[in-house]
Amino acid sequence: MRKLVKQRSTKRGQPPGTLHHVGEIRPDGAGVTVFDYDEGSCSERTVEGPEACRALRDSPTVSWINVDGLHDVERVRGLGEAFGLHPLVMEDIVNTDQRPKLEEFEGYLYLAAKMLRWDRDQDELTIEQVSLVLGPKFVLSFQERPGDVFGPIRDRLRSAKGRIRRMGPDYLAYALLDAIVDGYFDVLEHLGDRIEHLEERLLSRPEPGVLHQLHRLKREALFIRKSVWPLREVVSGLQRTESELIGGPIEPYLRDLHDHTVQVIDTTETLRDLLGGMLETYLSSVSNRMNEVMKVLTIIATIFIPLTFIAGVYGMNFKDMPELGWHWAYPAVWLLMLLVAAGMVIYFRRRRWL
Amino acid sequence: MRKLVKQRSTKRGQPPGTLHHVGEIRPDGAGVTVFDYDEGSCSERTVEGPEACRALRDSPTVSWINVDGLHDVERVRGLGEAFGLHPLVMEDIVNTDQRPKLEEFEGYLYLAAKMLRWDRDQDELTIEQVSLVLGPKFVLSFQERPGDVFGPIRDRLRSAKGRIRRMGPDYLAYALLDAIVDGYFDVLEHLGDRIEHLEERLLSRPEPGVLHQLHRLKREALFIRKSVWPLREVVSGLQRTESELIGGPIEPYLRDLHDHTVQVIDTTETLRDLLGGMLETYLSSVSNRMNEVMKVLTIIATIFIPLTFIAGVYGMNFKDMPELGWHWAYPAVWLLMLLVAAGMVIYFRRRRWL
Amino acid sequence: MRKLVKQRSTKRGQPPGTLHHVGEIRPDGAGVTVFDYDEGSCSERTVEGPEACRALRDSPTVSWINVDGLHDVERVRGLGEAFGLHPLVMEDIVNTDQRPKLEEFEGYLYLAAKMLRWDRDQDELTIEQVSLVLGPKFVLSFQERPGDVFGPIRDRLRSAKGRIRRMGPDYLAYALLDAIVDGYFDVLEHLGDRIEHLEERLLSRPEPGVLHQLHRLKREALFIRKSVWPLREVVSGLQRTESELIGGPIEPYLRDLHDHTVQVIDTTETLRDLLGGMLETYLSSVSNRMNEVMKVLTIIATIFIPLTFIAGVYGMNFKDMPELGWHWAYPAVWLLMLLVAAGMVIYFRRRRWL
Amino acid sequence: MRKLVKQRSTKRGQPPGTLHHVGEIRPDGAGVTVFDYDEGSCSERTVEGPEACRALRDSPTVSWINVDGLHDVERVRGLGEAFGLHPLVMEDIVNTDQRPKLEEFEGYLYLAAKMLRWDRDQDELTIEQVSLVLGPKFVLSFQERPGDVFGPIRDRLRSAKGRIRRMGPDYLAYALLDAIVDGYFDVLEHLGDRIEHLEERLLSRPEPGVLHQLHRLKREALFIRKSVWPLREVVSGLQRTESELIGGPIEPYLRDLHDHTVQVIDTTETLRDLLGGMLETYLSSVSNRMNEVMKVLTIIATIFIPLTFIAGVYGMNFKDMPELGWHWAYPAVWLLMLLVAAGMVIYFRRRRWL
């Protein structure tokens, strides 16, 4: 289960700008991949040292340098220094407990966002931090581990589908953010299905397991919310910025992205409202059922208790109990007991207790 | 039952501006109808290809082109290209999971809204997305399927009733929005009646069925709310816009429309407040009733248990039980038991338990 | 009981500006009364047609024309046209499901407010819509039915008490609004008394009837709130307006009126808070009492059940039960039973269950 | 107990500016006391008529005129007219159901605040309205009754302690407000102690009496809140005002006062949060205890019921019951019953019910 608060304590006391990785170490398959493209061509390769990247910085083509694996702090530092990033930016990149944000620096923009995916194997929400650095002719992206939602963008770059090869690095950064937000819709769709499924179970057969499910879904929704709300500010910031790194033609795309983000927030809040209401409904439903059971059981007991009393009376051993000698006494007692039972049933029905 | 989150997953990874229909496919009776009018005349017809519409774009008369059925993506694309719409606008039109919004483009305004109706056959709220495009001499409207709340507007166009034929396309767009908001009042009226009906049942006879009803009504109110709040921003946007597509004479009408929207929001929130309070009242009411039942039953049991004990005592088989031989013992035990029972009843009454 | 949402459906589809009465028809005693006054004189009469009013519009004296009864749409139309009101204003006047608002038009201001009174016969809150039109030398007021909170203003006009006859129509409009807000204090006073009365009952004897009362009071408070919040905006609007219809000398009076409105809002919210807390207290109180009852009853049962078991044991018919033959067995069993009972009572007391 | 809504009904219908006392009449010891001071001297006396005060208005020394008792409307009117107060100000002074506020008039400022004290005899919160009028060389203060939190200020005036005698009337007004806010800390301290005391009782022994206490403390906190929130606006208003009655040197003092007010608000909200949480904890605690009791009792009953059944079986009088004749039958039945009881106890323990 995800930790509520990531461990930062080893970081404490370091001077600001010290690179210290905060988060899980996920060592498998870390590496740096580069897409270098313009309208006419697109090359794709894997690089090792930061020196190879330095040349890309000033080349006239657009370069997308993607880094998987943040625990290798030295690689981030090498790359960061090659592209002239501020030490605090590098610190933020390797600290995966970062709030989504946008910061403008001389010559580049820094963006942090959360990439959400539903891990279908673990049936669990996966949250990964993605940092983007947008420069005049390059985009750097930093992810915690390999595997992301950017596959379709790579395909579009390779096949020159859509306008992505004709546009600058700002469009690429937009496309990456858009892919991340599209991923949110996926997660919400999955969450919505889970909620609907749970809702049906809850109305048809309210069981204790439902409660655990509800608790987990509420927690997931809380984490989604925490990722999405600050993202809206990031996108608004991109729309409002006067930086010349963001070109005019990209404006309607950012507006569209903003709409999508608001849509995600709206849906998250609606799902949270529904989850809140479901707990109430579940509790009422359980308590209704339980009350029904207890009522019926209590009524059964209540009917038999007076009958047992009557039987007890005629089980007494007094010498002088004239009824005991009467011939019709036994059937008469049965009759009496039937009358008492019937009277109680009728009374309970009249008062609508049965 | 409406899906909480519409399925978008097939859309994922497409470049922005790709037309991809999101929503249910409702194929019956799709088509394009055109009203072409000025103060003196009004023609009404059905067209097929987008070429027929291209001529309407620049004609001096006001043209209202209404499209039913959004799953036919090609038709929307043809029409959109004929009227020079931005690819993102076309994408929004066919994506029925859109938040109400207003966007200004060079030469036209784009509006999305939700049309609500109470489907009296299914006894269910129906939500349909309506997109409006307002140009200098035309209004395009896109609906998910035939059947809408615009009938009275068509009648007014045909009969030249009111000022609609004398005004421009901005008035027509206003009239369409006004008809949508009037539809909200209908839905709220119906919802209010349902709530009042439920309230009466709840106070007179609180049954479990009430709970399901409450849960459903809360859900409906949540969806209405989600449709109405952003609509207010749309109308405010229309009031504040500096676009020359919105003329001065229409201003008091927009103010009126804004009032109606706020009124709808107010009423929705009031209904939601009442629904919230009803759950509490219902639960208290149920628990009161149940407590009453349990109390009475427990009191009956409590009275008989000591009596049964007394009978049990004199059912013991000890040799030396002098009472058993006494002549008046049996009636005396009856008397004792009556006294015990009466004493308990009096005690319970005194403490107001009965 | 008041309808939650007033029926508007018959109005649907009418072009905007169509006069259509929404609300209950209250036919008794409709009519138009006129006060025509200046510092020196004051005449009071009843008029019939709108023609009689047209002359008042331009006379140098201040005229207050009060209309009772809105279902007579024609009378409102006649008067509106005589004073040059916009069709949307006339539509708002006859639509009693209006939110309090202030609108500025060329040559006059339009105000809508809610007049609250506690109907002591029905023991129910009465909400009536009042519309005011403030012009250069006249005030029009429209009410749903005869009977209002303006009696003292009429007396002050007749007797020239206070400064009302020396001031213009803006002061008259202020005085009318002030009388309406004073009426709110009356209603809140009554509501506060009811709440205090209920609070006492609730702490001394929590009965189910209290719940219905609480539900009703919450509903009333909700309606008061809905009437008062927008009124504050109306008064703020009057304070901020640059219209020359509102003179400088009236400013401290409007500030005072604003304070009163805020005071009403404050009190309403406090009462709502208290009502919310009372439900909690009531439920806890009921559940405490019920738990006490059930605990005592269960303890009684729990004490007797083992005793009954002992009696049952010695009621068995085995041949070889040596105790049955012992001489002191019967009193010994009694002693045993007393000891068991006493032991249980002591145990329960120790654990503070009794 | 304080009335929720003070009775204003006798005031209804009076023209604005009419002086009408709203609130309890507290006749004991009403009177007017005057402090007249400058850096060098300070005289203190009691005056009767307003004429004596008129001279003080224009004297070069600073005059503090304190009025105890507001029911004597004539005295307030006399004083108000002597100092040229607006009729609406005089109306507000005698209306003790006033919201704290600041109003600027030509030549003076009017402030209303609530003075809170914890009446240790009645163990109850006392709320008293204090009005201040700040003029160029005078401060008027109006209280509902003798006895206030201004004692230390009088001492500082008499002994020339601190800077109070060297500063102007604005500093005096600040000092009075500061004393009022200091009084809030006293009340909050007392309330905090009460809450802590209650918290301990609640965790150690949750009794029904706790509920009444909680209800009362919540009500007190609600009244404190209602007094404090608007006071912040008053102090902010003093900080922002451009009136020349508030001198520059007083600025850091007002900032300090503002901090204190925010601190009071913060503490009030924290206490309210804690009180809200305590109700939940109390209810859970009570319900836990009750459940424990019921569970143990039910378990006792459940163990004995099957045993009683076994005894009942061998109490039957059938002729042919072979077991009855067996020699070891009676001890065997005892053994059976012990086994059944032990089995049930073990089962309950395994399932952690005991």
Added chain:
Amino acid sequence: MRKLVKQRSTKRGQPPGTLHHVGEIRPDGAGVTVFDYDEGSCSERTVEGPEACRALRDSPTVSWINVDGLHDVERVRGLGEAFGLHPLVMEDIVNTDQRPKLEEFEGYLYLAAKMLRWDRDQDELTIEQVSLVLGPKFVLSFQERPGDVFGPIRDRLRSAKGRIRRMGPDYLAYALLDAIVDGYFDVLEHLGDRIEHLEERLLSRPEPGVLHQLHRLKREALFIRKSVWPLREVVSGLQRTESELIGGPIEPYLRDLHDHTVQVIDTTETLRDLLGGMLETYLSSVSNRMNEVMKVLTIIATIFIPLTFIAGVYGMNFKDMPELGWHWAYPAVWLLMLLVAAGMVIYFRRRRWL
């Protein structure tokens, strides 16, 4: 346990600017330590009188004067007068019940913040007030008692690690605040661990002890919240200030600090949300378990009650009870009882009560 409201009553009535210590007296190890450094050198010593500090005020090196122990009011006064602090600032320094705030004065800035630590011995949150005074060449820090989170800063000063020795006093003040905020992450990490631990216990074995834990954690979260929210305003104030004491190069560091503060707020609110949800889950979980127990027990009782009745019937002593003489009657009754019991079990299973 921390007091909810610190005792201020002894302070009441003092003129503003009077130094009066509010808070616990913690006398151990009070003292003043000085760091005096520039890029090339760093001296560290302990001083006694304020005279020694006066020289540091105007020296060209940066001086950090740290005071431990606020109950020694005279020392604070001496130091404050040496550095020309306003009396109200000195009053705020010794009043440990201060809200975090930033105030600008001529020549220096005053900051108050709360230093949080988790006392692992007492397993309790410790809140200590830290005041900072930032001047042109000095920083004063005031703490309630020895022991703080500034150890790493002292190390960095001694070893010239990072840029701290190259920067001015504004960077030092930033570093101190940053260390305080880093301490919050520590506390939140600990709190998060506690919450997760509790969550596990709550789902696996809901016991009453959990409730006390929850109540305590909620209280701690409330205190953290109260410390953090105003700190954000302090940091924003530092970012917005136009004071020349805050240099340009420090801007990205303040932005980073602001991000951390927002992150702390976010995490606090998330933890509070989770704690709120846990109470609900706990209560439902407890009530589920209890209901299960009661249901099973009641079912056992309900099955045996009719059987006991049957046994009671054949324990009656009537002369004429033909069944008693039948040969197979006894086994037949056993069969009857088994059938009744089996029938009830089947019925309960069918209705899913078992």
